[in-house]
Amino acid sequence: MAQVVLTFFVAYGIVVGGAISGGLGAFLTDKPPLLSMFQLATQLKIFGIVGALGGTFDSFLQIEKILMGNFSPVIKQMVMIVVAFWGAHIGTICVHWLVQVRS
Template identity: 65%
Template sequence: MNKILLEYLITKMTAYFFVAFGIVLGGAILGGMAALLTRQPPFHVMYELAIKLKIWGMIGALGGTFDSFMQIERIFADGNMSPVIKQIIFIVSAFVGADTGTRLIHWLVHGEIR
Protein backbone atom coordinates (compact mmCIF):
# COMPACT_ATOMS: atom_id res chain seq x y z
CA MET A 1 0.00 0.00 0.00
CA ASN A 2 1.24 3.43 -0.89
CA LYS A 3 2.65 5.38 2.09
CA ILE A 4 0.70 8.53 1.17
CA LEU A 5 -2.54 6.55 0.91
CA LEU A 6 -1.87 4.90 4.27
CA GLU A 7 -1.21 8.27 5.92
CA TYR A 8 -4.42 9.61 4.35
CA LEU A 9 -6.44 6.66 5.66
CA ILE A 10 -5.01 6.94 9.17
CA THR A 11 -5.60 10.69 9.24
CA LYS A 12 -9.20 10.35 8.09
CA MET A 13 -9.90 7.40 10.41
CA THR A 14 -8.58 9.36 13.38
CA ALA A 15 -10.66 12.39 12.47
CA TYR A 16 -13.84 10.32 12.03
CA PHE A 17 -13.21 8.51 15.32
CA PHE A 18 -12.75 11.67 17.35
CA VAL A 19 -15.58 13.62 15.71
CA ALA A 20 -18.04 10.82 16.49
CA PHE A 21 -16.54 10.42 19.98
CA GLY A 22 -16.81 14.16 20.62
CA ILE A 23 -20.41 14.41 19.47
CA VAL A 24 -21.50 11.65 21.86
CA LEU A 25 -19.34 12.75 24.79
CA GLY A 26 -19.99 16.48 24.44
CA GLY A 27 -23.70 16.08 23.85
CA ALA A 28 -24.12 13.78 26.84
CA ILE A 29 -22.10 15.98 29.21
CA LEU A 30 -23.84 19.19 28.15
CA GLY A 31 -27.20 17.42 28.35
CA GLY A 32 -26.29 16.37 31.90
CA MET A 33 -25.57 20.00 32.75
CA ALA A 34 -28.95 20.99 31.32
CA ALA A 35 -30.55 18.28 33.45
CA LEU A 36 -28.97 19.83 36.53
CA LEU A 37 -30.44 23.21 35.64
CA THR A 38 -33.90 21.72 35.15
CA ARG A 39 -33.72 19.55 38.29
CA GLN A 40 -33.68 16.22 36.48
CA PRO A 41 -31.38 13.30 37.33
CA PRO A 42 -28.21 14.24 35.42
CA PHE A 43 -26.62 10.79 35.25
CA HIS A 44 -29.75 9.19 33.86
CA VAL A 45 -30.10 11.96 31.27
CA MET A 46 -26.43 11.66 30.31
CA TYR A 47 -26.71 7.93 29.76
CA GLU A 48 -29.92 8.19 27.74
CA LEU A 49 -28.47 10.98 25.60
CA ALA A 50 -25.28 9.00 24.94
CA ILE A 51 -27.33 6.11 23.59
CA LYS A 52 -29.48 8.41 21.44
CA LEU A 53 -26.48 10.38 20.14
CA LYS A 54 -24.56 7.31 19.00
CA ILE A 55 -26.09 7.25 15.51
CA TRP A 56 -25.84 11.04 15.22
CA GLY A 57 -22.16 10.84 16.12
CA MET A 58 -21.62 8.51 13.19
CA ILE A 59 -23.66 10.64 10.81
CA GLY A 60 -21.91 13.81 11.94
CA ALA A 61 -18.47 12.26 11.50
CA LEU A 62 -19.32 11.03 8.01
CA GLY A 63 -20.36 14.48 6.87
CA GLY A 64 -23.92 14.88 8.07
CA THR A 65 -25.53 12.87 5.28
CA PHE A 66 -25.53 9.37 3.96
CA ASP A 67 -23.16 10.25 1.10
CA SER A 68 -20.81 7.47 2.14
CA PHE A 69 -23.51 4.88 1.62
CA MET A 70 -24.56 6.41 -1.69
CA GLN A 71 -20.93 6.40 -2.84
CA ILE A 72 -20.67 2.71 -1.97
CA GLU A 73 -23.75 2.01 -4.11
CA ARG A 74 -22.24 3.89 -7.08
CA ILE A 75 -18.94 2.05 -6.72
CA PHE A 76 -20.67 -1.34 -6.72
CA ALA A 77 -22.43 -0.35 -9.93
CA ASP A 78 -19.09 0.62 -11.52
CA GLY A 79 -17.32 -2.50 -10.28
CA ASN A 80 -14.40 -0.72 -8.57
CA MET A 81 -13.98 -2.19 -5.07
CA SER A 82 -11.06 -0.18 -3.61
CA PRO A 83 -13.14 2.93 -2.71
CA VAL A 84 -15.77 0.65 -1.14
CA ILE A 85 -13.22 -0.73 1.27
CA LYS A 86 -12.05 2.79 2.10
CA GLN A 87 -15.61 3.96 2.83
CA ILE A 88 -16.30 0.91 4.98
CA ILE A 89 -13.14 1.63 6.98
CA PHE A 90 -14.34 5.21 7.55
CA ILE A 91 -17.81 4.03 8.62
CA VAL A 92 -16.32 1.51 11.05
CA SER A 93 -13.98 4.16 12.44
CA ALA A 94 -16.92 6.52 13.07
CA PHE A 95 -18.89 3.70 14.69
CA VAL A 96 -16.02 2.79 17.00
CA GLY A 97 -15.66 6.45 18.04
CA ALA A 98 -19.38 6.79 18.79
CA ASP A 99 -19.43 3.47 20.64
CA THR A 100 -16.36 4.44 22.68
CA GLY A 101 -18.05 7.70 23.68
CA THR A 102 -21.18 5.81 24.74
CA ARG A 103 -19.16 3.30 26.75
CA LEU A 104 -17.21 6.09 28.45
CA ILE A 105 -20.44 7.79 29.53
CA HIS A 106 -21.76 4.45 30.75
CA TRP A 107 -18.57 3.97 32.75
CA LEU A 108 -18.72 7.50 34.19
CA VAL A 109 -22.39 7.15 35.16
CA HIS A 110 -22.53 3.54 36.33
CA GLY A 111 -18.92 2.95 37.32
CA GLU A 112 -18.66 -0.26 35.33
CA ILE A 113 -17.64 -1.30 31.84
CA ARG A 114 -20.11 -3.40 29.96
Protein backbone atom coordinates in the same frame (compact mmCIF):
# COMPACT_ATOMS: atom_id res chain seq x y z
CA MET B 1 -4.80 7.45 8.20
CA ALA B 2 -5.36 10.98 9.49
CA GLN B 3 -8.95 10.94 8.22
CA VAL B 4 -9.62 7.67 10.06
CA VAL B 5 -8.39 9.11 13.37
CA LEU B 6 -10.37 12.31 12.82
CA THR B 7 -13.54 10.34 12.05
CA PHE B 8 -13.13 8.26 15.22
CA PHE B 9 -12.70 11.27 17.49
CA VAL B 10 -15.50 13.29 15.88
CA ALA B 11 -17.95 10.45 16.56
CA TYR B 12 -16.53 10.04 20.07
CA GLY B 13 -16.75 13.78 20.74
CA ILE B 14 -20.34 14.08 19.55
CA VAL B 15 -21.48 11.39 21.96
CA VAL B 16 -19.40 12.47 24.97
CA GLY B 17 -19.88 16.20 24.44
CA GLY B 18 -23.59 15.85 23.83
CA ALA B 19 -24.05 13.71 26.93
CA ILE B 20 -22.09 16.13 29.14
CA SER B 21 -23.94 19.15 27.76
CA GLY B 22 -27.25 17.36 28.20
CA GLY B 23 -26.30 16.49 31.76
CA LEU B 24 -25.66 20.16 32.46
CA GLY B 25 -29.05 21.01 30.97
CA ALA B 26 -30.70 18.35 33.11
CA PHE B 27 -29.00 19.78 36.21
CA LEU B 28 -30.27 23.28 35.38
CA THR B 29 -33.83 21.97 34.97
CA ASP B 30 -33.81 19.93 38.21
CA LYS B 31 -33.69 16.53 36.52
CA PRO B 32 -31.21 13.80 37.48
CA PRO B 33 -28.07 14.69 35.47
CA LEU B 34 -26.33 11.31 35.66
CA LEU B 35 -29.40 9.42 34.48
CA SER B 36 -29.88 11.97 31.69
CA MET B 37 -26.26 11.58 30.60
CA PHE B 38 -26.65 7.79 30.59
CA GLN B 39 -29.74 7.97 28.38
CA LEU B 40 -28.35 10.67 26.10
CA ALA B 41 -25.17 8.74 25.40
CA THR B 42 -27.22 5.86 24.06
CA GLN B 43 -29.51 8.13 22.05
CA LEU B 44 -26.68 10.17 20.53
CA LYS B 45 -24.78 7.17 19.16
CA ILE B 46 -26.44 7.28 15.73
CA PHE B 47 -25.92 11.05 15.49
CA GLY B 48 -22.24 10.56 16.31
CA ILE B 49 -21.90 8.12 13.43
CA VAL B 50 -23.75 10.29 10.92
CA GLY B 51 -21.99 13.45 12.06
CA ALA B 52 -18.55 11.87 11.76
CA LEU B 53 -19.28 10.63 8.26
CA GLY B 54 -20.49 14.06 7.15
CA GLY B 55 -23.89 12.79 6.11
CA THR B 56 -25.17 9.46 4.92
CA PHE B 57 -25.70 10.21 1.24
CA ASP B 58 -21.98 10.35 0.47
CA SER B 59 -21.58 6.86 1.91
CA PHE B 60 -24.31 5.46 -0.29
CA LEU B 61 -22.93 7.20 -3.38
CA GLN B 62 -19.54 5.58 -2.77
CA ILE B 63 -21.15 2.17 -2.39
CA GLU B 64 -22.85 2.67 -5.77
CA LYS B 65 -19.40 2.63 -7.41
CA ILE B 66 -19.18 -1.10 -6.77
CA LEU B 67 -21.44 -1.59 -9.76
CA MET B 68 -18.78 0.03 -11.94
CA GLY B 69 -16.11 -2.35 -10.63
CA ASN B 70 -14.25 0.28 -8.61
CA PHE B 71 -13.75 -1.31 -5.19
CA SER B 72 -11.22 1.08 -3.63
CA PRO B 73 -13.68 3.87 -2.67
CA VAL B 74 -16.15 1.31 -1.40
CA ILE B 75 -13.64 -0.35 0.93
CA LYS B 76 -12.46 3.06 2.11
CA GLN B 77 -16.01 4.15 2.90
CA MET B 78 -16.78 0.90 4.72
CA VAL B 79 -13.68 1.41 6.89
CA MET B 80 -14.87 4.95 7.70
CA ILE B 81 -18.33 3.66 8.67
CA VAL B 82 -16.82 1.04 10.99
CA VAL B 83 -14.42 3.58 12.54
CA ALA B 84 -17.28 6.06 13.10
CA PHE B 85 -19.32 3.30 14.75
CA TRP B 86 -16.44 2.38 17.05
CA GLY B 87 -15.89 6.03 18.00
CA ALA B 88 -19.55 6.49 18.91
CA HIS B 89 -19.69 3.15 20.70
CA ILE B 90 -16.57 3.79 22.78
CA GLY B 91 -17.91 7.26 23.61
CA THR B 92 -21.11 5.65 24.87
CA ILE B 93 -19.15 3.11 26.92
CA CYS B 94 -17.05 5.90 28.47
CA VAL B 95 -20.11 7.93 29.47
CA HIS B 96 -21.81 4.84 30.91
CA TRP B 97 -18.65 4.08 32.86
CA LEU B 98 -18.37 7.68 34.04
CA VAL B 99 -21.89 7.93 35.42
CA GLN B 100 -22.30 4.25 36.48
CA VAL B 101 -26.10 4.30 36.65
CA ARG B 102 -27.46 1.16 38.24
CA SER B 103 -30.32 -0.34 36.25
